[in-house]
Amino acid sequence: MNFKSITFFVVFLSCLLVSKAEKVEVVVEGATSIAQTDEDFICVTLDWWPTNKCDYDQCPWGQAGLFNLDLKNKILEKAVKAFHPLRIRVGGSLQDQVVYNVRNNIENCQPFQKQDKGFLFGFSIGCLDMKRWDELNEFFNQTRAKVTFGLNALIGRKESETEKTLWVGDWYSHNARDLMSYTISKGYTIDSYELGNELCGVGVSARIEAKQYAKDMATLKNLVKEMYPNPKTQPKILGPGGFYDKKWFDTFLDASGHDVIDGVTHHIYNLGPGNNPDVVRRVQDPFFLTQIAQTFKDVSNAIVKFAPWSGAWVSESGGAYNSGGQLVSYTFAFGFWYLDQLGMTSVYNHKVYCRQALTGGNYALLNTTTFVPNPDYYGALLWHRVMGSKVLSVTHKGSPHLRVYSHCAKKEPGVSFVFINLSKNTSFEIDLFHDLNLNGGSPNFEFKGHKKREEYHLTPKDGNILSSIVLLNGTPLELSDSLEIPELKPKLVDGLKPISIAAHSIAFVTIRDFNAPACS
Structure with a gap:
């Protein structure tokens, strides 16, 4: 030879x-x-995190937070426009510390500042002025995005004197009313409002009891009906936007009342912390990937039992928490997890799936600095263009x-x-x-x-x-x-x-x- x-x-x-x-x-x-999804099943998030949001000795958010994001960037604009339309959920951990300076009555209206004590997640209250709100909505209108806006659900409450992390009292809706009034006066379109972020069950940094949360959802529903009297243009109401807990969710949905909640939202971070070296193995492990299916099924079943007029949404999912898996979440490998999540949630009759994040953190669909698309951007775009709403x-x-x-x-x-x-x-x-x-x-x-x-x-x-x-x-x-x-x-x-x-x-x-x- x-x-x-x-x-x-x-x-x-x-x-x-x-x-x-x-x-x-x-x-x-x-x-x-x-099962059946929404026609615009693919959704991405824009988050409030500032530049100095850091985990595991790195600060991967750069200028991607809502106060800093370069809304004039052409790649960003074209990336969103390519979906015709793209759902965008505005929210995240700091949304329950955002106040809206509609009446210009907040002195020293500033974005989040680093605070070691006295505030959630180590950051102060952040103030959204209407100039920035105008800029955001100009971007949303120009790119034809369908916007879900996450409202501050802690405003008006105080922390319990007897139970750590529990916040008590009724939701103070006046600041949200002012924002809605301004938004309507400017002709801005909001597809849906979501109340609170990760305040259900045991919460993350704060929590609200299920029956209180249900009462607040009814308050929000009545507010939206008042502000948007035309049923055809009335934004949907979403909640609670946190991690599934059967007892809490069942109580919440049972107490919420008929036709109050349009979308039952929950979050998924099933890959563990962002510094977990096992993330790359987990995204290739079919047995690990399947473990979360029971959660999707349980949420879907709870809706059938308690709120059949609504639908399930994953309103935030980054896979690995604390800004995503280092060296993994922006790579091709993460598509194994992401596209499997899209398929699995569709099978369990979820209507929308919001990926954390469009830009910012390690899990961004677009590079945080250059806005050049990462592999999962193209996976999301193909799903949006190829996969219809009926699931077989x-x-x-x-x-x-x-x-x-x-x-x-x-x-x-x-x-x-x-x-x-x-x-x-x-x-x-x-x-x-x-x-x-x-x-x-x-x-x-x-x-x-x-x-x-x-x-x-x-x-x-x-x-x-x-x-x-x-x-x-x-x-x-x-x-x-x-x-x-x-x-x-x-x-x-x-x-x-x-x-x-x-x-x-x-x-x-x-x-x-x-x-x-x-x-x-």
């Missing part, structure tokens, strides 16, 4: 060892949908490292899929089966498409999942010379061939001639 032959054999053998292909039969039940049941008996989710296509006709391959060494060859049996049983037939499939394969640069550069169908996604968001074009593939999912990759696939009755 000559040298060239030996070299070829060694390379061929190494390829077999690095990535072996596994055939998988994926079954789609297309007769009926199992999809199963397989292959490796748990292959995660699959299916929806009706965003643009009819057809069905769209997300395939997430958590495995470093195994690729998958997918054969689709269409199950039209309403009463169970074996799938009716193997699906073979006659039209070309639209495929978007996302892979990391150089195969390194800790890269912040993502490739679409083999081509790096980069801004154009004029700073435009790159066009996301699918690869057209023969519909008779199996769907190939490479190791450590994510793929969106739309099949136009997959005729699911649920999607017609």
